[in-house]
Amino acid sequence: MYDHILIRYGELTTKGANRSDMEQILERNVRQAFVAWPQVRVGRIHTRIVVELHGVPVEPALQTLQHVFGISSFSPVAVASLDIEAICDTAIQVAKHELAGKGTFKVEARRGNKQFPLDSPAIAREVGSAVLRALPEVRVDVHHPDLVLEVDVRKSQAYVYPRRVPGLGGFPIGMSGRAIALLSGGIDSPVAVWKAMKRGLSLDLVHFHSFPFTSERAQRKVEDLVEILAKWGGPLPLHLISVTEIQSEIRKHCPEGLRTVLLRRMMFRIATKLADELRGGALVTGDSLGQVASQTLSALNAVDAATNLTVIRPLATEDKLDIIDVAKRIGTYETSVQPFDDCCSLFAPRRPKTNPKLEEIDRAEAPLDVENLVAAAVASRECKRIGM
Known part of the structure; x- marks a missing residue:
């Protein structure tokens, strides 16, 4: 189900002109953390690091990231192409996997790619409607849902994920000297x-x-x-x-x-x-x-x-x-x-x-x-x- 991990970092985003250097250090440290899995690929998109697992099980990969300083949170993600139908289909699969056909959910969407034709509220409406049609046993609860289904539309693809795992925070090792x-x-x-x-x-x-x-x-x-x-x-x-x-x-x-x-x-x-x-x-x-x-x-x-x-x-x-x-x-x-x-x-x-x-x-x-x-x-x- 999940073949990528999306990594977020907190304090680094406030460091102005030094931010790019700091992001490079964090990317290097994430890559080092996966050195035992040479098939894993680590790359950077705007304010995010993406880990491509290429067959590595997601849970051990998530545990590995819990030992890397400088990460605020991370999520196991399913990837969709930049098409609203593909995004909806992927969201349905994630909801099925996480809810097993019952429970409550809500959708939160972000449009990092401003060229995408739908804005964030419209993406959330389309995805929510698609999930309700595909899974008639589930219902929407915007206050206390069992599942927060997040959609992050980026430049080359969209990411759909069911949770955020807290990271260690702090700064990546090497950033402070x-x-x-x-x-x-x-x-x-x-x-x-x-x-x-x-x-x-x-x-x-x-x-x-x-x-x-x-x-x-x-x-x-x-x-x-x-x-x-x-x-x-x-x-x-x-x-x-x-x-x-x-x-x-x-x-x-x-x-x-x-x-x-x-x-x-x-x-x-x-x-x-x-x-x-x-x-x-x-x-x-x-x-x-x-x-x-x-x-x-x-x-x-x-x-x-x-x-x-x-x-x-x-x-x-x-x-x-x-x-x-x-x-x-x-x-x-x-x-x-x-x-x-x-x-x-x-x-x-x-x-x-x-x-x-x-x-x-x-x-x-x-x-x-x-x-x-x-x-x-x-x-x-x-x-x-x-x-x-």
Whole structure:
């Protein structure tokens, strides 16, 4: 019945002169989503993207599109030629399929092609009358119909569809530039990555480890999280970087209560070096204001002072339960709660200082050979591309 899918996008249509570039990015991302089905064809018409299925079942195709950012809604469609009789015949087939000969419906028509001889109200009247004649058991209900039968007349053909499936919204990945995201094995940072991708950021992920104090199972857990996130945004680069030496030096020379803040400052410096290499314009973290001692306003200010990049915190004002709800919805929660500790949790002080001053941080950091420690950590980097 349905051999095409019609895709709509919301915020992109308000972006003026940049809209064409953004539409191209979304079209590319939709095409990438169907890479496992080479027979699928993806093209663009005015303010719409059309997917030609060529034998691919419609339901798996619809599920695939529910993982593509930048789509406001989409519909399985039956295609008709630009002739009112052909449109009516197609609408009758769709109504039969959806209503099984009984129930209520209404018709909504749009004439995107202004050369078509009938205007939108006339198209709706003709289609509605044809359906009533062909299916005497059904009736019209304009307020609460069982089926909203939509007809969209375009330049080369008409589309008839029975429903709109909500999309993820947001922007297509790649539209907002590139950033470096710090990914731990916890609940928060994968959700922050997902939300950053939803706003159109293309991401390189960085995970800091401290072998042999963190286990291979902890790294495998992070790689599993990236596999899940790649289902939403396509293949993702994961950079694995050792901070074992940095933690050792902080433990030797710095006050215990400042350990976590000092470690995070070093992580930001390392991530900034990586951003310089990869042309990233921002850092993304899973910090939620006040959730732990290292995420007080004073601590966040102290950490931010270690980088010249914009720091994006998608979860800054989110409650933990709301973050958990998103983690469950996107599929990362069960993996995140596996009991394999990351380097930050193992390094946490017994009594962390919650309101460190920048002058105090500078004094605590003075014994560290910051430049060489950062360089050694960057040199330890191992990169994997996950989700191919």
